[in-house]
Amino acid sequence: MSGLAEIARAAGVSISTVSRVLNRRAGVNEETRQRVLSVLSEMPYTPRGLGALQRTGVIGLLVPELSNPVFPAFAEALEVRAARLGYSSLLCNTRATGSAAMGEEEYVRMLLARGVEGMVFVSPEITNVEVPLGRAPRPSYYAKLLADGVRMVFVNGATPSLDVPDVTVDEQHAGYAATRHLVELGHRRIGFVSGPARSLPSRLKRAGWSAALEEDGLPAGSEYVAHAPFGPEGGAAAVAALLDAVRPTAVICSSDHMAIGVLREAHRRGLAVPRDLSVVGFDDIPLASYCSPALTTLAQPIEEMATAAVDELAHRLDPDRRRRPAGNYTRVFRPRLVVRESTAPPPPS
Amino acid sequence: MSGLAEIARAAGVSISTVSRVLNRRAGVNEETRQRVLSVLSEMPYTPRGLGALQRTGVIGLLVPELSNPVFPAFAEALEVRAARLGYSSLLCNTRATGSAAMGEEEYVRMLLARGVEGMVFVSPEITNVEVPLGRAPRPSYYAKLLADGVRMVFVNGATPSLDVPDVTVDEQHAGYAATRHLVELGHRRIGFVSGPARSLPSRLKRAGWSAALEEDGLPAGSEYVAHAPFGPEGGAAAVAALLDAVRPTAVICSSDHMAIGVLREAHRRGLAVPRDLSVVGFDDIPLASYCSPALTTLAQPIEEMATAAVDELAHRLDPDRRRRPAGNYTRVFRPRLVVRESTAPPPPS
DNA sequence: GTCACGCCGGCAAGGTTTTGCGGTGACCGC
DNA sequence: GCGGTCACCGCAAAACCTTGCCGGCGTGAC
Numbered sequence: 001m002s003g004l005a006e007i008a009r010a011a012g013v014s015i016s017t018v019s020r021v022l023n024r025r026a027g028v029n030e031e032t033r034q035r036v037l038s039v040l041s042e043m044p045y046t047p048r049g050l051g052a053l054q055r056t057g058v059i060g061l062l063v064p065e066l067s068n069p070v071f072p073a074f075a076e077a078l079e080v081r082a083a084r085l086g087y088s089s090l091l092c093n094t095r096a097t098g099s100a101a102m103g104e105e106e107y108v109r110m111l112l113a114r115g116v117e118g119m120v121f122v123s124p125e126i127t128n129v130e131v132p133l134g135r136a137p138r139p140s141y142y143a144k145l146l147a148d149g150v151r152m153v154f155v156n157g158a159t160p161s162l163d164v165p166d167v168t169v170d171e172q173h174a175g176y177a178a179t180r181h182l183v184e185l186g187h188r189r190i191g192f193v194s195g196p197a198r199s200l201p202s203r204l205k206r207a208g209w210s211a212a213l214e215e216d217g218l219p220a221g222s223e224y225v226a227h228a229p230f231g232p233e234g235g236a237a238a239v240a241a242l243l244d245a246v247r248p249t250a251v252i253c254s255s256d257h258m259a260i261g262v263l264r265e266a267h268r269r270g271l272a273v274p275r276d277l278s279v280v281g282f283d284d285i286p287l288a289s290y291c292s293p294a295l296t297t298l299a300q301p302i303e304e305m306a307t308a309a310v311d312e313l314a315h316r317l318d319p320d321r322r323r324r325p326a327g328n329y330t331r332v333f334r335p336r337l338v339v340r341e342s343t344a345p346p347p348p349s
Numbered sequence: 350m351s352g353l354a355e356i357a358r359a360a361g362v363s364i365s366t367v368s369r370v371l372n373r374r375a376g377v378n379e380e381t382r383q384r385v386l387s388v389l390s391e392m393p394y395t396p397r398g399l400g401a402l403q404r405t406g407v408i409g410l411l412v413p414e415l416s417n418p419v420f421p422a423f424a425e426a427l428e429v430r431a432a433r434l435g436y437s438s439l440l441c442n443t444r445a446t447g448s449a450a451m452g453e454e455e456y457v458r459m460l461l462a463r464g465v466e467g468m469v470f471v472s473p474e475i476t477n478v479e480v481p482l483g484r485a486p487r488p489s490y491y492a493k494l495l496a497d498g499v500r501m502v503f504v505n506g507a508t509p510s511l512d513v514p515d516v517t518v519d520e521q522h523a524g525y526a527a528t529r530h531l532v533e534l535g536h537r538r539i540g541f542v543s544g545p546a547r548s549l550p551s552r553l554k555r556a557g558w559s560a561a562l563e564e565d566g567l568p569a570g571s572e573y574v575a576h577a578p579f580g581p582e583g584g585a586a587a588v589a590a591l592l593d594a595v596r597p598t599a600v601i602c603s604s605d606h607m608a609i610g611v612l613r614e615a616h617r618r619g620l621a622v623p624r625d626l627s628v629v630g631f632d633d634i635p636l637a638s639y640c641s642p643a644l645t646t647l648a649q650p651i652e653e654m655a656t657a658a659v660d661e662l663a664h665r666l667d668p669d670r671r672r673r674p675a676g677n678y679t680r681v682f683r684p685r686l687v688v689r690e691s692t693a694p695p696p697p698s
Numbered sequence: 699g700t701c702a703c704g705c706c707g708g709c710a711a712g713g714t715t716t717t718g719c720g721g722t723g724a725c726c727g728c
Numbered sequence: 729g730c731g732g733t734c735a736c737c738g739c740a741a742a743a744c745c746t747t748g749c750c751g752g753c754g755t756g757a758c
Contacts, residue, residue, distance in 0.1 A: 015738090016740095017737060020717090023716080025717090066422075075442065089441075090439045114464060232636075286416060352743095353744080353745070365709095374747085377706085378704080381705080701756105703757100708750090710747100711748090711749105712747085713747100715742100717741090717742080721738085722737085723736090726731105727732090728730085
């Protein structure tokens with residue numbers, strides 16, 4: 001029952017004025033315009049005649065960033081699968097750097113207004129346990145979307161409290177398997193080059209890492225963990241801190257992207273990988289096998305995950321089978337250890 | 350002047366029927382419904398009530414692929430600039446692999462139907478001189494868009510015959526500068542690891558390459574050029590062919606992405622870079638400085654180019670200054686030689 | 699052959715949005 | 729203080745879309 005009249009009443013202006021705001025016509029005071037727009041964002045306005053846009057064949061893909069190649073890889077895999085199912089994809093980069101950049105929530109609004117039928121969130125904002133001030137999605141943000149009937153699927157966005165289907169790698173197992181690999185090679189001082197502390201995936205990997213270490217009574221204290229921003233620079237900084245402090249003979253990393261920075265920092269210090277330092281990455285980005293040395297890493301099954309995510313979304317979009325037996329909405333994929341050249345037994349101390 | 354009447358006429362049905370389709374009411378044959386919908390996608394329908402969408406603040410970004418990190422980098426830079434100007438961006442990956450994937454033209458249609466105000470094409474399809482059969486944009490494709498008043502800007506899409514503003518690097522100069530750098534180091538057999546022959550940028554680089562070689566009377570025949578698909582695999586394959594045939598002491602590459610494959614293939618063959626083989630890339634992707642050895646490359650000024658492109662588009666979107674003095678629509682940026690570790694004088698033969 | 703039924707067009711009433719026009723008030727120069 | 733100008737906004741007419749109703753047409757069943 002939303003119409004101009006209701007908007008007008010809420011904004012305390014006439015219908016004409018709302019219409020003019022909507023049509024960006026001149027003759028409306030900026031202040032009034034803002035008031036109308038703010039009302040409009042509270043109660044999204046869907047003109048009549050937009051019925052056709054209900055079934056648009058378009059879905060939204062939200063990724064946190066593009067500089068880590070794993071996200072373009074996910075985007076491409078999701079897109080290919082979506083195309084096969086007859087959907088076209090709109091990609092949004094939700095955490096683009098730059099002060100004026102838009103956040104996830106703004107993008108979701110925009111996509112909805114553009115008539116997408118559903119969305120796939122890759123590493124959604126909610127996995128930031130403490131989101132930075134001012135950018136925080138209100139607690140009810142995703143819940144509100146759900147209540148509005150927005151169809152969505154998370155990829156690597158584990159959120160037990162939310163009734164959103166989730167396709168995820170077992171991050172904890174990834175941390176565990178990477179660390180076991182190093183332990184079995186004989187390493188005893190194994191560091192963790194971690195992303196920011198607020199990142200849930202990094203926390204889960206850390207849990208796996210410490211579990212693997214404690215099995216053999218190896219040190220798993222916080223002095224063996226270095227947090228840094230995602231990206232090669234962060235990886236380099238984190239491993240530098242670890243090397244200066246506890247001199248690990250091996251490190252695992254939150255991502256291949258960070259691991260690349262680790263490789264670089266080791267090179268800069270004259271440390272040979274894997275002779276002096278073993279490195280394990282995560283994700284298995286396409287470039288991992290092209291590094292020198294080629295990265296040992298835990299592979300996310302990107303295509304399988306993308307397929308599962310898009311299929312689940314398509315399933316929920318299909319008007320015929322919209323209801324679904326309440327059940328396990330989470331699909332967990334096991335990462336796969338890919339041993340390449342960046343790991344070896346530790347140097348004889 | 351779009352209204353239900355026009356749609357109805359084009360679809361050969363009555364206004365009532367169109368309205369019923371739009372509102373998903375029963376009593377319309379599926380076949381008729383499809384016909385109306387297809388007309389609707391041809392001439393995007395903007396109900397009066399949709400005036401809000403006339404000025405949507407949304408622009409489309411079309412990139413050919415995401416696996417070469419230069420494209421995510423461009424996308425991010427474009428997006429940041431657009432956000433600063435109050436636009437949000439929708440990203441489309443126009444040449445996603447997979448048979449069912451959508452092409453550039455389909456994406457453009459879809460974006461238009463979703464109400465974008467303008468578009469930035471990065472390396473548009475038109476730069477494929479001979480596009481593969483079946484995917485060919487009809488000759489009039491871009492011209493038709495222009496005639497329809499679609500606002501667009503090309504990045505690296507030099508097309509003198511089309512009245513589209515273009516922001517581009519000087520590809521020919523890039524090829525020239527890279528080759529000169531190698532010539533000055535003393536190389537005399539310099540190969541070109543090129544993308545597909547149909548790629549215009551690769552052709553331009555080749556022109557620069559041969560110009561630089563001919564200045565010194567060095568060989569610039571086609572036996573020194575190896576074409577391969579873009580990507581590391583292509584780079585590896587192309588350099589393998591060159592090494593087997595003419596044994597160059599240095600190569601330049603169509604992209605850093607290909608150069609990474611060259612590095613890998615050299616490593617595989619036990620050739621040390623730069624001792625046995627010098628390599629020059631193009632683009633200066635963020636990872637170029639993290640390779641081992643770090644890549645010498647020609648840097649595209651990505652941020653400046655993105656800024657110029659978005660600003661030009663915004664300028665054309667601004668209703669107040671829509672007209673523009675007819676003039677030079679092309680901005681050419683000089684690539685910058687960044688010397689790192691992958692080039693050195695040739696081995697003493 | 700007849701009937702039922704689904705589908706579509708025409709019409710008109712009713713609702714919604716757009717837009718031309720005029721009123722109001724702020725501001726400015728005199 | 730006065731009149732003029734201008735931006736801004738509401739009124740109301742016009743334009744447009746939705747929807748119910750009915751009739752025509754073709755198809756297929758009986």
